[in-house]
Amino acid sequence: MATIYDVAKAAGVSPKTVSRVLNDDAPVGRTTREAVQDAISRLGYVPSNAARVMRSNRSGLIGLITGAISNTPEAGDPKGLPELYIVQGVQEIFAEEAKTLMISDTGGRSDRVPALVSTFRQHRVEGLIYVADYHRQTRFEVRPGGPPVVLANCYDTIGTPSVLPDDRSCQRSLVARLIEAGHRRIGYLTLGNYMDATGLRIEGYRDAHADAGLSVDPDLILEAYREDHTPMTSALNRLLELPEPPSVICCGNDEMAMRLYGLLRTRGVEVPEEISVAGFDNYRAIAETLFPPLTTVELPYRELGRRAARRLLGIIAKDPPGTDDPVRIPGPVVWRSSVTAR
Amino acid sequence: MATIYDVAKAAGVSPKTVSRVLNDDAPVGRTTREAVQDAISRLGYVPSNAARVMRSNRSGLIGLITGAISNTPEAGDPKGLPELYIVQGVQEIFAEEAKTLMISDTGGRSDRVPALVSTFRQHRVEGLIYVADYHRQTRFEVRPGGPPVVLANCYDTIGTPSVLPDDRSCQRSLVARLIEAGHRRIGYLTLGNYMDATGLRIEGYRDAHADAGLSVDPDLILEAYREDHTPMTSALNRLLELPEPPSVICCGNDEMAMRLYGLLRTRGVEVPEEISVAGFDNYRAIAETLFPPLTTVELPYRELGRRAARRLLGIIAKDPPGTDDPVRIPGPVVWRSSVTAR
DNA sequence: CGATGTACTGACATCGGTGTCATGACATCG
DNA sequence: CGATGTCATGACACCGATGTCAGTACATCG
Structure with a gap:
């Protein structure tokens, strides 16, 4: 592997001058520069970062x-x-x-x-x-x-x-849009309570209600997340059996929403005509491909x-x-x- | 930042001995070793990879x-x-x-x-x-x-x-299993023909048929991939309108299969009772969550x-x-x- | 014209490790 | 008992860049 000394010798200059050409940190004569560049490409020289770091202490x-x-x-x-x-x-x-x-x-x-x-x-x-x-x-x-x-x-x-x-503001924006669209009973199937995001998003859900002067019915908020999706069925039952069931259901993520589509259809409930659904994440492989495509909110990772x-x-x-x-x-x-x- | 010299001085040994402790590449006396290790942790010494590389030329x-x-x-x-x-x-x-x-x-x-x-x-x-x-x-x-x-x-x-x-053997295994399960008319909605994988997988589809002594009906194989999923509808129509329609449809990926579920249901065709569906990729977010869960094949990336x-x-x-x-x-x-x- | 400034270049030391070689103290062997 | 080997350690040079300093040549200024 060629070194800066090899280049210097081939170009008939000092190593320091080669260094100057490489780093462009001091004036170098036109012909000298060209001779150096020529030597560099002829030898296939690649400077050693290790040596550079030792002296200059900037590793990049x-x-x-x-x-x-x-x-x-x-x-x-x-x-x-x-x-x-x-x-x-x-x-x-x-x-x-x-x-x-x-x-x-x-x-x-x-x-x-x-x-x-x-x-x-x-x-x-x-x-x-x-x-x-x-x-x-x-x-x-x-x-x-x-x-x-x-x-x-x-x-x-x-x-x-x-x-x-900003989980809180994301959920808030989404729920605000739902309220704007005329929804008043907004169900929420959340992710696990152990997650920070869940608490923050419930705050956002509340914020949006407060902004619109609406009160929050705690029966509408249910933890429903597990890897195997099992808690969703009973949670959905509880929402549908409420005296005043929700007109839209928010989910903790888009997969839950995808699952919810299936569960609602099994019960003969049309999405979105009878109940609307919203997700979280904008996981596009799901949100765009589902029918109907899913309203959701994107965390800007x-x-x-x-x-x-x-x-x-x-x-x-x-x-x-x-x-x-x-x-x-x-x-x-x-x-x-x-x-x-x- | 402490150097190997600082450590050497603190431990009362030569730098080379510190190096030996670090690399464990030559015998070092028990008490010496402990003194060096003690000095290293006291000083919070971290060796410089740059210096190591310069001399030894192994960057790791x-x-x-x-x-x-x-x-x-x-x-x-x-x-x-x-x-x-x-x-x-x-x-x-x-x-x-x-x-x-x-x-x-x-x-x-x-x-x-x-x-x-x-x-x-x-x-x-x-x-x-x-x-x-x-x-x-x-x-x-x-x-x-x-x-x-x-x-x-x-x-x-x-x-x-x-x-x-091995796209070819993957598709071959999948189709072989379908044949084993009694399917004889196997539709195949492929990815774009410009992809190497498509040609290889069609080879695999043929292999499986040949292995079972079955002939291949070219009408069952249709290119049906586009970002916006649009070609799937007409491709599906052509399959369903065949004099002998397929009993199972393979898809170029799991997203296409997800889409196909929707299209079949829109036509009132039950999956899997009337037509079975198979995917490709084992994209679990889709394959496991879909109802019914999707038979597919996994590329072992x-x-x-x-x-x-x-x-x-x-x-x-x-x-x-x-x-x-x-x-x-x-x-x-x-x-x-x-x-x-x- | 001498003083000063700027462009360009090189000599040399240095960064922090490791490879090589040398050395002294013991242990082992024939 | 001298020869040989092994353990444990240190001295020193060197890897390949760059920072510092100094020097030359030429242009510009008062």
């Missing part, structure tokens, strides 16, 4: 820790997608900034994290992004003296900068990744830290024909 | 190029998933081997590839894996003198080692990634090159209730 590397890659334990399971979109947004920003992203996967085992951080530190990453699989609290230990960290899709209690999806990346760049460049912590990213309602006006 | 890095991250242009679009599973398999193997994976994304623009390769070469990656978004031919230029390359989910015409999904990674490790270690090129990975039929016996 950013570390990212995620379970995105292995958190999709089986083919076709969409669980890992949010993380994936976040990674995508992060990648997008760093590609622009000519930083290289090193991605490490926890393999679903958080006890591996310290080892991954240590590897990143060996590579002298300039910063670290930790991406969680779903909106949650976390504890991400970084020793003092380590690189700056930004949390994406999670937060901690010690003030580490973090960027989160890619944007979340972009913001996390910019945040980290700001910290690396020692921008004054904003007071806006955590950053919450709102997302758009996607209106399709699974909801009718009343 | 593997480069991976993919569009997985950005090939999912919109939320919930499953297009990028195969690549993702491949990356996952690759990651799994290299994590075991203590190699660090650098992932670069093409952002969908293949003209960026040379720049990405150049960045990887600057980091002195020991090898490179190129992952394609779907089974296809590709041309991946690496200059001579560059790191070894393995292609995953794609192949070229110049003999670069590659690992591919994660395994494909693992194999590609092991292949590359073999090449790096200069194992004798196997003659088995390209490697084709078969996958299992996943039998669910969307197909009945006849």
Whole structure:
């Protein structure tokens, strides 16, 4: 493998001059520059980042820790997608900034994290992004003296900068649109109560009611999530048996909505004529393909990744830290024909 | 940031001895070792990979190029998933081997590839894996003198080692199972003819018929794929209007099958009682959640990634090159209730 | 015309590890 | 008992870039 010395010799200049051509950080004569460039391409020279890092201490590397890659334990399971979109947004920003992203996967085992951080530190990453699989609290230990960290899709209690999806405002926007469309009895089959998102979204559901001067009937809100979808049947029964059943049912995610279509049709209930349905996530493979297409709301994960990346760049460049912590990213309602006006 | 000299001084030994403790590559006295380890943790010392690479020339890095991250242009679009599973398999193997994976994304623009390769070469990656978004031919230029390359989910015409999904045997297994279940008229709504996979799968469909001594009715095979799903309606009409309509319909992917459920029900055709349906991909969010759950076949993308990674490790270690090129990975039929016996 | 500034270039030290070689202290062997 | 081998350790050079400093040639200014 050719070195800068080989290039220098071939071009008849000093190594330092080659370095100047490579980095364009000092004036170089026209003919000299061309001779150097010629030698570089003739020799197929590629500079060694390792040597550069040693002297200059800027690695150009950013570390990212995620379970995105292995958190999709089986083919076709969409669980890992949010993380994936976040990674995508992060990648997008760093590609622009000519930083290289090193991605490490926890393999679903958080006890591996310290080892991954240590590897990143060996590579002298300039910063670290930790991406969680779903909106949650976390504890991400970084020793003092380590690189700056930004949390994406999670937060901690010690003030580490973090960027989160705004579950509350998303649910609020969606329910506001339903109310606007004339709905007054809005059922809500939620995700598991153990999830932060569930509480936040119920807040959003309440916010929208409060904004419209409506009271909330707690009987309309039922936890109905499980991997195997079983709780949905009984939850749906309870909603339909209410003295005043809902005219629209919101679901904790689009898969639940897909399931709900089936359950309602089994009971001979037409969607959306008799009962409207709304989802959450805008999981397009489902939301667009279902008939009728599903009204839902999108968590802007890619944007979340972009913001996390910019945040980290700001910290690396020692921008004054904003007071806006955590950053919450709102997302758009996607209106399709699974909801009718009343 | 502490260096190996700081540690040496703190432990009262030479830097070389610290190095020996770190790499465990030569005997070190018990008390000396403990003194060094103590100094390391006291100082929070993390060795510099850059310095290590300079001297030893082993970077411990593997480069991976993919569009997985950005090939999912919109939320919930499953297009990028195969690549993702491949990356996952690759990651799994290299994590075991203590190699660090650098992932670069093409952002969908293949003209960026040379720049990405150049960045990887600057980091002195020991090898490179190129992952394609779907089974296809590709041309991946690496200059001579560059790191070894393995292609995953794609192949070229110049003999670069590659690992591919065995579309043909997958379709063959599926159709064989259908025949075993008593089906004799097997419709097939294929993906686009421009895709390599389509031709291979039709081969597999024929293979299964030939194995069973059945002839193939070409009228049963129709190209029916488009992003907007529109061609499916007319294709289905043509199948149903045949003098002897099919008793089961295979689809090019699980989304098409999901769509087909809807179209059949609109016509009052019961699935699976009147017509059975089979998919392709085992896209679980769909295949498991649909009612009835979908019989399909799984392309083993994660395994494909693992194999590609092991292949590359073999090449790096200069194992004798196997003659088995390209490697084709078969996958299992996943039998669910969307197909009945006849 | 001498002083000053700017463009261009090279010599040399240095970053933080590891490979090579040398050395001293013991243990083992014939 | 001397020869040989193994364990444990250190001295030193070196990997391939870049930061610092200095020097030359030429243009510009007062």
